[in-house]
Amino acid sequence: MQPLLPGNGRPGGQWADHRKVVNGVLFRARTGVPWADLPERYGPWQTVYERHRRWSADGTWQTVLEELQIEADAHDPDEAHARETSRREGAVNIDSTSCRAHQHAAGAPRKAPRPPAKGGGMREEADGREALGRSRGGLTSKVHLLSDDRARPLHWLTSPGQRGDSPMFAPVLDGLRIRRHGPGRPRSRPDRVRGDKAYSSRDNRAYLRRRGIKATIAQPDDQRAHRKNRGRCGGRPPTFDETQYRRRNAVERCVNKWKQFRAVATCYDKRDYIFNGTLAVTAIVIWLRDTVQEPSEAA
Incomplete structure (x- = not known):
């Protein structure tokens, strides 16, 4: 991580x-824990908070996370074999999770500057401010994420808690960018997308067909019954591969890994971009734990 972090050559002082x-x-x-309650061994809490905010x-x-994904892709033997043989299918899994917002996360001033988001964690505030919304449990923030088959987060968007999953399907997929070593465009179109019944809609399936992406999305009972009631006008049922759908649990396991961090399970940050920074930091930890091999395995 050290080459990717700002150096000590800034004028006016040292990092x-x-x-x-x-x-x-x-x-x-x-x-x-609140920032002011950080142990003294980490230095002044104001320094830690300001560095994280900046x-x-x-x-x-996000830059650190992207470089980590590039290194993991370059050194993964399965990925290298897939590039040589072109037989492995690149699939992503999509889902969302709600994060209860602490009372300290509310009340952010409206006139405070909002720096532009970069990469994963772009804000989506069509019906809420600072990605906070009302639901049955109170103030919540929702994270819409994509994961790979190894339960690692690839890309995410935050939205107010009452935001539906289906309208966020296309925005989340449009933001997927996986860079590689050397020249070439980032990978932005997976071979297959797996999702639960919340993403089953005509618009989402048409979106995937336009981009040439296979869909493994469960169809709810009401949509299936409506199609049958229309007879021939209902058209053919969408293809559904149960074997592929069983692998969708990777995104559920990714959420479980993420919510082991209490600052992710509960949103304590007033600003959406700071909460996205917390998501990026914890995603870096998830990728590092999956990438680093044990000494016995390396031997």
């Missing part, structure tokens, strides 16, 4: 130790 600050950010993400705004965390 504090990056390792100490990053450890403080990870401690807060894992425990969810790197969430300028896309530093």
Whole structure:
């Protein structure tokens, strides 16, 4: 991570130790403690918070995550074999999860500056502010995510908690960009998308057909009954591969990994871009844990 972090050549002063600050950010993400309650071993809490806020705004965390994905793709033997043989199907899994917002996450001033988001974690605030919305449980924020088959987050968008899953289907897929080593465009079109019944709609299936992407999306009973009631006018049922659909549990496992971090399970950040920075930091940890091999396996 060190080459991807800002250096100490800034005029006007020197950066504090990056390792100490990053450890403080990870401690807060894992425990969810208020910034002012950070242990003294991480230095002044104002320094840790300001570094996390700044790197969430300028896309530093997202840059680290993208480079980690590139390295993982380049050194994964399964991916290398797939590039040589062209027989492996690249599939993604889509789902959403609601994060209960703490009372301290509400009340952000409206006139505060909003830095533009970069990469994963773009804001989607058509019917809410700072990705907070009302639901049965109170204030919630929803994370719409894509994961690979190894339960690693690839891309996500945040929205207010009452936002439906189906309208966010196309925006989430449009934001998928997986870069590679060397020249060439980033991969933005998977071979297959797996989703639950919430994403079964005519518009979503037409969107996938236009892009040449296979769909493995369960169809709810009411849509199936409506098609049968229309007879010949209802058309043919959409293809559905049960074997492929069983692999959709990867996105559920990805959510479980993510919500082991209390700052993700509960949103404590007033600003949406800071919460997206917390999501990026925890995604980096998930990718690192999956990429680093045990000494026995490496031997």
